[in-house]
Amino acid sequence: MTFQEAMSWLFEQLPMYQRQGAAAYKTDLDGTWAVLESMGRPDLKLPNVIHVAGTNGKGSVCQAVHNALVDQGFKVGLFTSPHLHDFRERMRVNGAMPSEDWVVDFVTVQRKEFERLDLKPSFFEWTFGMAMCYFSACQVDLVVLETGMGGRLDSTNIFPRPLVTAITNIGLDHTQFLGNDIRTIAKEKAGIIKDGCPVVVGRMRPEAQSVILGQALKQGAEFHYAPEAIADAKLGPNWPENRATAHQILTVLRSQTGWGDVDVPAQQSLSKA
Secondary structure (H helix, E strand, O other): OOHHHHHHHHHHHOOOHHHHHHHHOOOOOHHHHHHHHHOOOHHHHOOOEEEEEOOEOHHHHHHHHHHHHHHOOOOEEEEOOOOOOOHHHHEEEOOEOOOHHHHHHHHHHHHHHHHHHOOOOOHHHHHHHHHHHHHHHHOOOEEEEEOOOOOOOOOOOOOOOOOEEEEOEOOOOOHHHHOOOHHHHHHHHHHHOOOOOOEEEOOOOHHHHHHHHHHHHHHOOOEEEOOOOOOOHHHOOOHHHHHHHHHHHHHHHHHHHOOOOOOOOOOOOOOOO
16 A cells, blocks of 8 residues: 555545534544544543634634744644644644655555454544654653544543643634534533633634633533733734734643743744754
8 A cells, every 4th residue: 555545545435524514413423432442542541731722813823833842952742633735743742743644554554453343433533543653652741632623522632631621712613513602602612621620712703702711610620711912913814813812821831840941032933854
């Protein structure tokens, strides 16, 4: 199997709600757990997780936190979606993607295992499981996770004790799956909040913020507002707010673990070699 053949198989044969619509949307995490079990539970080797949800800015926030932690000397796994040019962009360790040969070998072996177990995971379940295996194999110090959609039922929402969770600005997205109003969507995204784990909240509409605050109180999770961002026309309309959220994540992380001493630079780099 070549790399292109592996990619073709992943994209063309596995169900994706983007292609099939609501019929392919899963309403529980059973498929994710089955995938992780078949892969030997790589998640159990990844205890240090930062989990970020939201509608706008979550990818930039994850990248900024990743870059700052790499600058501090940590080995950091970064899981994001979608990719721009190469599927492997979704799973990087200190900026490095897995090799094409690693992906081919992984797909070849795991495809046979899924067939043996009669498992039919979604594209995102496949991708998430692969990323966790890659991060485990690389023995990363931390993992920064961007949710794919929503939060409560997203495959990334399987870690019971993340170091920090964060929720960026919330808007009307994926309404056919998450709900038709801001409060309902906010409730889905607030599903990443865990008992006793601090949550950082970026600037958002009051009705969304009230839902997230209510969930944090129920979970006994410390609630941290991102500092007010100073607009800068040179940096665009979104980066100052995203930077403020990333800064607050690092501040909370530092208070909890002593990690996160390096701050987020004023200008964001989209990659980290």
